[in-house]
Amino acid sequence: MTGHATSNAWSSLKGAAALAAPPLAEKRRTFDGRVLLGFFLPIAVAVLWELAVRFGLAQGRLVPPPSRIFTTLLALAETGELWTHVWATLWRVLVGFVLGAAGGIVLGGLSGSAETxxxxxxxxxxxLRAIPSIAWVPLFILWLGIFEASKVALIAVGVFFPVYLGIAGAILSVDRKLVEVGQVFRLSRYKLAKRILLPAVLPEALISLRSGLGLGFMFVVAAEFMGASEGLGYLLVDGQQMGKPDQILAAIIAFALLGKLADSLLVFSTRPLVRWQDVVRERL
Incomplete structure (x- = not known):
């Protein structure tokens, strides 16, 4: 009798789980639909502006139609100039991000864990966080020269502060009851940090890294204004000086695509660290 009741209970549990979790194929279709939905707004705006210029509703002189911007991007890519600028910008952001994030994690961890x-x-x-980014430019040029070191330092400064704030804030916002539970079970400081503090801090820490990466791409523009001869920021300045709005918009679009790609790679690479989370967005 008991075995029969247990079997019924197990069958009911499996049925409820099947109702709660949609089939894999259905989840995959939903995910694909959401990804495609993200392309709708930029494509719709581009199509509408292209049509407005072609039908004479707008001149398209200061804001060229997407066809001209695409042609400019294609020409830059064919000559190899675009890839040179993309690589220069990406390398500066990568080095600045690593340095700034490392400093933010270390000092944020110390600041969040020790009151003194x-x-x-x-x-x-x-x-220092309240100082505008452009104010650092003359000082870094004076200290480090006009070459790569000053540009990387400026990007690192931009990355540092959101990471520092995110790490320190995440540690300070850990639920006190979780720490008390670890102390009740007499966990060592290492095990307490590994099993309780680190999982509690990780989600907010990863968000702060994404914020720092976004600011890194913003600061690289200011960095590449400092006498750079390569980079998407230089492409912006060159387009402004030569009166080429299509080149300016091409550089802006390249910045947007590169930043989105870098953010997606960061999210994808850190997703296994928070796979244990059971959050609403994973079930919607």
Whole structure:
């Protein structure tokens, strides 16, 4: 009798799980639909502007139609100039991101875990965070010269502050009850950090890394204004000086695509770290 009841309960549980979780094929179709939905807005705007220019509703002189921008991108790609600028920008962002994120993680971790260090460091760092990025440019040129070191340093500064704030804030917002549970089970400091603090901090820490990466792409524009001869920022300046709005918009679109690709790679590479989360967005 007991075995029969257990079997019925197990069957009911499997049925409920099947109802709660859609089939794999259905989930895949839903995911694909959502990905395609993200392309709708930019494509719709591009098509509408192209039609407006072709039918004489707009001149398209200062804001060229997408066909002209695409032609400019294609010409830059065929000559190899585009890839040279893309690689220069990507290399600067990568190095600046690694340096800035490393500093933000270390100082954010120290500031969030030790009150004395936080009281010592945080006021100064918060004051430095309020300085506009462009204000660092003459100082970095004076200290590091006009070449790569000053550009990478400026990007690292832009990445550092959101990562620092995210890490320190994530540590300070850990639920006190979780720590108390670990202390009740007499976990060592290492096991407490590994089993409780690290999983609690990771989601917000990864968001801060994404914010830092986004600011890295913003700061690289200012960095490449500092006498650069390569990079998408240089392509922007060259287009402005030569009166080529199609080149300016081509560089902006290249920035957008490169930034989105870098963000997607960061999300994809860090997804296994938070796979244990059971959040609403995974079930919608």
């Amino acid at each position: 260090i936080r009281r010592l460091l945080d006021p100064t760092l918060q004051a």
